[in-house]
Amino acid sequence: MHLVRNFLPEQYEQTNPLAINHNYLPQQFADVDAILAKVREVVVRGDFTLGRAVDKLEARIAALCGTRHAVGMGSGTDALFLTLKALGIGPGDEVITTPFTFYATVGAIVTAGAKPVFADAGLDCNLDAAQIEARITARTKAILPVHWSGLPCDMDAINAIARRHNLAVVEDACHAITATYKGRPAGSLGTAGCFSFHPLKNLNVWGDGGIMTTNDDALADQLRLLRNHGLVGRDECRVFAYNSRLDTVQAVVADHLLDKLDHISGRRIENARRYDELLSDVRGVTMPERSAHLSHVYHLYVIRCERRDELARHLQSQEVDAKVHYPVPMHLQPAAEFLGHQRGDFPVAEALAGSVLSLPVHEFVTEAQQRHVANLIRAFYA
């Protein structure tokens, strides 16, 4: 037996048709033929890496995010990692981020050679801008806000701090494609924006994929160099770099789904509003505040609740695939031991980790299913 398993079956298991799964991909791709026809064109043309479909997708994502450039990458993690590298961030440098995030945010900073410095989250689950300035040192090079669950961070406040201290702002927008802050799209709100096309993201592919957006010509050029072995032309290597390319066939899948993205995000927003209504008066559940100037695209629909683990188990026993994203904040992970943090250092992140629960919110969740979920939760606390 391997210590580390490839396959986490609970993530994909198909149960009865009434069950509400977190994973909806078989439904999303029930009619796969249109994509297959486009994939076939790639195979016959043979441009498997950095092919035409990648160019097309990059142009469309740049237009969608309102940026001059979009650069396809192997994954959202690599988008973060290589953006930090392209900004020249490495050993001796510090990057400020939130401990309430997915591992890749911190992994990207550490693997770039820099030190992650945490500032606590707010009750909106995002990096609390008011906590940032106290963490800035002479070594700080960038702020890495995470638009958690598809909700943009308070970017005006973060950008003001960054300008004051001459720092780069790298948006971890992996959850947040098409989300907007005061009408401006995620990915255009800082120095660069990093997106993931992981299968369960709002805009997804059939494997790993990612993209970085920026208005900075030099940064885009550097990233194009770093993702493809540092090559300028076939035979000339300008810098020793990396291999992190969005496969052409995956770009085809993303391009196909891009046409449906308004619908996908729209359905999630609609479902979220319905949950907001259905759960507003349930004792034991705290709803996050909603802000008018933020358009939240609900990659996750997150509530905070009492006796969270018990409720999660109860919902799962009723075949409602509620999930916890994530129960252990980054500063308390075994991997973070070298940073010397302890419980109590980031009280809000710790409180969130102990109370958040994500309810299925994807496009295939029906109103009847949502009422069912709300009734289960209401009954649990009755």
Place this chain on the structure above:
Amino acid sequence: MREMKIPFVDLARQYRALRTELHATLDEVGHSGVYIMGERLEAFERKAASFCGTRHAIGVANGSDAIFLVLKALGIGAGDEVITCPNSFIATAWTIVAAGAKPVFVDAAEDMNIDTAKIERAITSRTRAIVPIHLTGRPAAMAPVQALTQRHGLAVIEDAAQAIGARYQGKRVGGLGTAGCFSLHPLKNLGVYGDGGLITTDDDALADTLRRLRNHGLRNRDECAQWGFNSRLDPLQAAFAELKLHHLDAWNQRCREIASQYRAALAPQIQVPVDSPDEECVYHNFVIRTPQRDALRDHLAARGVDTRVHYPIPIHLQDAARDLGYREGDFPNVERFARTMISLPIFPELTDEEVAYVATSVTSFFERSRQPAEVGAAA
């Protein structure tokens, strides 16, 4: 002789032959809803391990990441040195730099692989590993490498990116060192439809570390044991690779056959890559050498034969390598090869007629120019 158009590579020929199976696979994976990790990846990993004769095979995002992650998993980084050969694709070197270590180059021998007689003098107290490259599908001389690494307590990371299925003294590459690193790039002998890579090893602990490193350092969904990377082989690509793995021995055999046909037609007036009993080459490329390389390429292009040069600028002379302090003249063999080598078309679907046409086109150049062909043995 009738004019022909011989492409350097034509992936669509293979696609047409496997079309039905590939479509079924794509449809199956599409409908499964599992696009990251999962059973299709594990099935391929099991088959790849058994094919290479190793205990473990671990799918990763590409062949470069395979080397990079092995270096990281072995704890090789800042202050360490890794010995390799500058006659390779640049990924062999950048992965060492990206891991934080220093690449130390050793010249190639006449077979175009690392010259094992020159390795020992490059070893210092900082040396941690040797990365021999099985360039063009020809295994490096692994017995001397193994003897050296045992004596000095070094790891051996096989850069087998071009060599899947090749055998050294009867044993498959990938099982000849601490770990073997393969690329599944579309142009490789076992190629998928995008980027993909594979690591083989017999070391259980190393395999576990690699499985964590490729997946965010995760021990399970919620516990992060070490900060890692995201470098996973998509199950869709793994399913294609699994399907193609069944054909790989036959394809490699066909490449060896084509190499024999080239050899029979070009030797003795042109010296060709030799086939040694110790080194069963799978001919990812068929490389010959001539001082008139550019003229020969033009001659072949005029006859409709597409060729390539792998690779015209040795790694130590790339702009990226300027900080390493090498200069022209440091590795005379590699530099000579870079000026003289040329890769002829070789892929399983190439017909005998096409092979004959390429060979005749090559010999006609030397007959016409009456140049004695200093075409050395090439890997």
